[in-house]
Amino acid sequence: MSDIVSSFLLTQVINYGAPLFALTLFLGALGLPLPGSLMVIAVGSFSQQGYFSWTQMAIIGLLSAVAGDAISFSMGNYGKSWVQKKIAASPTWINAQESFQRRAWLAILLTRFLITALAVPTNLIAGGSGYKFQRFMLYDFIGEATWIILYGGLGYAFGSQWEVLSDFISNFGGLVFGVVILALGIWLARNWQEKSTQTKQPSL
Amino acid sequence: MTKKHMVTILLILAGIAIILFFGSGALRAFKHMDGHGPFDDGPFDGKPPAANQADVSLIRDWMTVPYIAKMYQVPPDAILKGLEIHEKDDEDKKLSLKQLNEKYYPDQEGVVLAHIQSIIQAFQKQEHPPHFPATPIFTSTATP
Numbered sequence: 001m002s003d004i005v006s007s008f009l010l011t012q013v014i015n016y017g018a019p020l021f022a023l024t025l026f027l028g029a030l031g032l033p034l035p036g037s038l039m040v041i042a043v044g045s046f047s048q049q050g051y052f053s054w055t056q057m058a059i060i061g062l063l064s065a066v067a068g069d070a071i072s073f074s075m076g077n078y079g080k081s082w083v084q085k086k087i088a089a090s091p092t093w094i095n096a097q098e099s100f101q102r103r104a105w106l107a108i109l110l111t112r113f114l115i116t117a118l119a120v121p122t123n124l125i126a127g128g129s130g131y132k133f134q135r136f137m138l139y140d141f142i143g144e145a146t147w148i149i150l151y152g153g154l155g156y157a158f159g160s161q162w163e164v165l166s167d168f169i170s171n172f173g174g175l176v177f178g179v180v181i182l183a184l185g186i187w188l189a190r191n192w193q194e195k196s197t198q199t200k201q202p203s204l
Numbered sequence: 205m206t207k208k209h210m211v212t213i214l215l216i217l218a219g220i221a222i223i224l225f226f227g228s229g230a231l232r233a234f235k236h237m238d239g240h241g242p243f244d245d246g247p248f249d250g251k252p253p254a255a256n257q258a259d260v261s262l263i264r265d266w267m268t269v270p271y272i273a274k275m276y277q278v279p280p281d282a283i284l285k286g287l288e289i290h291e292k293d294d295e296d297k298k299l300s301l302k303q304l305n306e307k308y309y310p311d312q313e314g315v316v317l318a319h320i321q322s323i324i325q326a327f328q329k330q331e332h333p334p335h336f337p338a339t340p341i342f343t344s345t346a347t348p
Contacts, residue, residue, distance in 0.1 A: 007266035011300040014271045049275060160262050160275070168233035174226030182219025188212040 006035045010042055018057060022064035029068020031120040036065070037151055037173065038166050044155025045162035054156060058148050065144045066137070069123055073136055076127025083128050097129045104131050105139050112143025113150060117177045260321040265302040265314075272301075272320060278327045286323040287316060 013020045021043055028036035047054035104126060111119040126136050158165045263272060273280035289296060289308060305316040
């Protein structure tokens, strides 16, 4: 299924260029399961072959990805009142919110180009937790610029061999995502173990 | 066992499964990258087109005729003529090789891609294009 979507989008980006590229990145930033990283690498390669202007595509891609992120942040912000009504008093939510506020900049940066599968959830959480919009946009812009320059630049450098690189990058992104999930599980297990030790101690 | 414990165990198991799945994929892709490096000179490997160095195995079924024509420096009409597509339909230039195959040769899967590979090779050798359908030279297996 994803191969069919990728093939279709690659054909259309050849035919329609910048508007189609912008639309793909914009919708991907809103949460639609589209192959954004593959498109950035491919467009980098097409630019190397003289099919597109690299600078034009980079600017358009960056602006559309940032616009999509701003809207998904706003969606999270819109849902904030609902979240506050439901779970605002929960200590777990307060704890998670404080923890996110401390490390939000890192989460926003890394989910733009390294753990892209978590980009949309991060936008929604940032919006829903009351993170400052200007600050979000600053880290978002830096992260998306890194994504476009790094992936697009690699596509440009690999030229017609870009598919080999894209295969590696998509698997590597999945691997990092797995490490994050495992680390979260281990962190929860350690927390749970520490709490159970603390509750047992008074009885000793 | 509480709900929290279940979630923790599920996260650890899912993390391990995802790492194994994508880790093996990343390793396979990394091994495949051997011999493919940055700053390769495209399908001609740095040599002029007339030297017949075009690597036609890079042609994929999502590509369009104008894109292939630019990539291999061959006139798009020469490719369409070689495919025996004589309609003056500009829409054909926006179709992928897979769509062209489905439109003009629905009973012969992959024949358009294989024939374009032989047209490009003949063009680089400065020979007459082969008669349709040509014997497939490469069968593309890689997908994006």
